[in-house]
Amino acid sequence: xxxxxxxxxxxxxxxxxxxxxxxxxxxxxxxxxxxxxxxxxxxxxxxxxxxxxxxxxxxxxxxxxxxxxxxxxxxxxxxxxxxxxxxxxxxxxxxxxxxxxxxxxxxxxxxxxxxxxxxxxxxxxxxxxxxxxxxxxxxxxxxxxxxxxxxxxxxxxxxxxxxxxxxxxxxxxxxxxxxxxxxxxxxxxxxxxxxxxxxxxxxxxxxxxxxxxxxxxxxxxxxxxxxxxxxxxxxxxxxxxxxxxxxxxxxxxxxxxxxxxxxxxxxxxxxxxxxxxxxxxxxxxxxxxxxxxxxxxxxxxxxxxxxxxxxxxxxxxxxxxxxxxxxxxxxxxxxxxxxxxxxxxxxxxxxxxxxxxxxxxxxxxxxxxxx
Amino acid sequence: xxxxxxxxxxxxxxxxxxxxxxxxxxxxxxxxxxxxxxxxxxxxxxxxxxxxxxxxxxxxxxxxxxxxxxxxxxxxxxxxxxxxxxxxxxxxxxxxxxxxxxxxxxxxxxxxxxxxxxxxxxxxxxxxxxxxxxxxxxxxxxxxxxxxxxxxxxxxxxxxxxxxxxxxxxxxxxxxxxxxxxxxxxxxxxxxxxxxxxxxxxxxxxxxxxxxxxxxxxxxxxxxxxxxxxxxxxxxxxxxxxxxxxxxxxxxxxxxxxxxxx
Ligand SMILES: Nc1ncnc2c1ncn2[C@@H]1O[C@H](COP(=O)(O)OP(=O)(O)O)[C@@H](O)[C@H]1O
Ligand SMILES: [Mg+2]
Numbered sequence: 001x002x003x004x005x006x007x008x009x010x011x012x013x014x015x016x017x018x019x020x021x022x023x024x025x026x027x028x029x030x031x032x033x034x035x036x037x038x039x040x041x042x043x044x045x046x047x048x049x050x051x052x053x054x055x056x057x058x059x060x061x062x063x064x065x066x067x068x069x070x071x072x073x074x075x076x077x078x079x080x081x082x083x084x085x086x087x088x089x090x091x092x093x094x095x096x097x098x099x100x101x102x103x104x105x106x107x108x109x110x111x112x113x114x115x116x117x118x119x120x121x122x123x124x125x126x127x128x129x130x131x132x133x134x135x136x137x138x139x140x141x142x143x144x145x146x147x148x149x150x151x152x153x154x155x156x157x158x159x160x161x162x163x164x165x166x167x168x169x170x171x172x173x174x175x176x177x178x179x180x181x182x183x184x185x186x187x188x189x190x191x192x193x194x195x196x197x198x199x200x201x202x203x204x205x206x207x208x209x210x211x212x213x214x215x216x217x218x219x220x221x222x223x224x225x226x227x228x229x230x231x232x233x234x235x236x237x238x239x240x241x242x243x244x245x246x247x248x249x250x251x252x253x254x255x256x257x258x259x260x261x262x263x264x265x266x267x268x269x270x271x272x273x274x275x276x277x278x279x280x281x282x283x284x285x286x287x288x289x290x291x292x293x294x295x296x297x298x299x300x301x302x303x304x305x306x307x308x309x310x311x312x313x314x315x316x317x318x319x320x321x322x323x324x325x326x327x328x329x330x331x332x333x334x335x336x337x338x339x340x341x342x343x344x345x346x347x348x349x350x351x352x353x354x355x356x357x358x359x360x361x362x363x364x365x366x367x368x369x370x371x
Numbered sequence: 372x373x374x375x376x377x378x379x380x381x382x383x384x385x386x387x388x389x390x391x392x393x394x395x396x397x398x399x400x401x402x403x404x405x406x407x408x409x410x411x412x413x414x415x416x417x418x419x420x421x422x423x424x425x426x427x428x429x430x431x432x433x434x435x436x437x438x439x440x441x442x443x444x445x446x447x448x449x450x451x452x453x454x455x456x457x458x459x460x461x462x463x464x465x466x467x468x469x470x471x472x473x474x475x476x477x478x479x480x481x482x483x484x485x486x487x488x489x490x491x492x493x494x495x496x497x498x499x500x501x502x503x504x505x506x507x508x509x510x511x512x513x514x515x516x517x518x519x520x521x522x523x524x525x526x527x528x529x530x531x532x533x534x535x536x537x538x539x540x541x542x543x544x545x546x547x548x549x550x551x552x553x554x555x556x557x558x559x560x561x562x563x564x565x566x567x568x569x570x571x572x573x574x575x576x577x578x579x580x581x582x583x584x585x586x587x588x589x590x591x592x593x594x595x596x597x598x599x600x601x602x603x604x605x606x607x608x609x610x611x612x613x614x615x616x617x618x619x620x621x622x623x624x625x626x627x628x629x630x631x632x633x
Contacts (some may be wrong), residue, residue, distance in 0.1 A: 211488035211495075212474050212481070212502050215467065219475045222464040224407045229424060229462075230540050231450035231479025240485070286466075348466060 068248030074285035077221030082158030086251030092133030094254030097127035135250025181264025288348030381516035383432035455544035476541025
């Protein structure tokens with residue numbers, strides 16, 4: 001049974017949140033090696049290496065992407081498989097915006113780049129937001145007709161949409177440079193940037209979803225008919241949620257492009273959507289903290305599983321590496337989750353300061369009892 | 372007799388393929404009254420509710436509510452005009468708490484926008500507080516204040532029924548439709564329900580239409596009763612008129628109707 005009395009006041013919770021964010025940034029400051037440099041301290045422990053920093057970055061970006069899909073699927077109950085498409089849009093819009101005109105003229109070799117796009121050169125933060133906005137516009141275009149149909153059509157339609165986006169990217173060479181992709185994107189997504197975006201996204205979605213607007217989305221997920229009777233315009237609520245998810249997917253895609261510095265159409269296949277879906281399901285449909293925990297676990301697991309693709313020498317026998325093996329292991333993991341813990345790690349619950357405080361006080365009481 | 376009509380059902384027919392669920396129904400419901408719709412299983416009562424609340428567009432005829440033609444209007448619009456209902460098979464938002472269920476009912480009356488909640492604009496935050504406060508008051512009114520933070524799915528059956536009514540009241544209706552509110556209740560609970568229905572009518576200035584199988588509840592609380600059989604209106608009038616109507620007695624095989632007199 002849930003207790004209604006919150007052990008912590010709202011201002012205490014807020015202070016704890018700010019403190020945690022400050023700690024996180026201290027850690028990041030150390031992790032990317034700039035703390036030792038900035039302060040001239042030589043006694044600090046060795047910072048993370050480039051590979052580890054990259055994984056941390058991926059955790060943050062995947063966190064944003066998982067939250068965006070969770071809004072659509074976990075909180076509003078719409079099964080959407082178009083995430084790779086929205087990410088591709090965000091990544092390409094941002095890349096075209098941040099590259100210099102010279103870079104673009106050199107890179108587009110199949111077809112010359114459209115002059116208006118060649119001249120385009122914007123700050124990084126603006127390109128990320130623009131990536132989100134363009135993804136939202138596409139979401140409107142497919143959402144308005146498809147969301148009226150309801151049911152399972154959305155999954156099929158968004159899957160098709162995502163593939164169409166890929167084909168468009170391959171063929172719209174004057175805009176996208178076709179199958180050659182875009183290289184040499186400045187690596188704007190450093191640890192500070194990626195985690196700052198993650199914190200902003202978490203902050204805004206938590207605010208929204210814990211308000212009554214969030215309850216409305218959950219109402220649509222739980223029972224559409226009852227929601228209509230409660231005066232909720234179900235179509236609007238779904239379109240809103242779909243567009244918000246697409247916006248954040250566009251933002252995440254833009255950050256990903258600026259992290260990997262290279263993008264091409266092959267990156268944005270269904271496999272990418274699948275990875276995000278896995279994080280959301282493993283973390284818990286309808287849990288923001290679950291999505292973050294899921295993105296940490298899955299991202300680290302995906303890297304760690306690279307081992308299974310390498311040739312294995314057992315002394316008496318040598319097993320050659322099987323490319324794609326980690327996706328097999330990965331899929332088996334997903335199957336196990338679905339079979340034995342359908343609600344994921346967190347279910348629909350959230351980790352809150354109040355929850356932690358209640359847990360600690362319960363633990364303390366247990367110790368007292370024992371003493 | 373000079374009271375105004377809240378809703379007028381004019382010659383409504385609802386067909387599903389070959390099945391005529393409701394046929395040429397006429398109903399005028401006076402403001403502030405509690406009225407009943409009865410009839411054997413499959414008579415078309417729930418279908419009438421679905422037509423009134425906008426889930427079905429009637430094959431023929433029209434419905435006028437609060438002075439407006441609402442035939443073909445979407446359910447959420449009809450709700451915002453002041454109509455609310457409960458369901459024969461309870462339909463709560465089961466993953467949400469009792470409090471959240473009622474808060475969702477308040478949504479239709481709010482004026483703030485989602486970005487106000489994201490940015491924490493003072494007006495929107497004040498509105499959020501008021502939504503929570505009035506939802507708690509409604510829960511208290513139906514005796515569920517102690518269960519406010521429990522999941523709706525964890526509530527006992529009777530509490531779920533009351534929660535559904537509280538959630539309907541949260542939309543500030545002028546006209547409330549209750550689909551078999553006493554289903555599964557014992558005589559004592561049914562008696563309490565009758566009083567409760569009268570109380571909320573007075574307190575919230577409602578007009579109430581209820582579908583009910585429990586003749587005691589229907590005869591005890593309804594000023595006017597319509598009787599459906601195979602989608603057709605076979606009788607209407609006050610409790611006494613219905614009780615002595617031979618066609619009604621026949622439809623019910625003389626069972627409950629007369630016992631309800633005592
Ligand atoms: N959506 C529908 N499609 C087909 N037939 C329906 C539908 N809704 C109701 N009916 C039919 O209409 C008749 C009346 O049903 P209903 O209104 O639920 O009866 P009651 O509530 O009086 O028990 C039944 O024969 C039922 O099968
Ligand atoms: Mg019925």
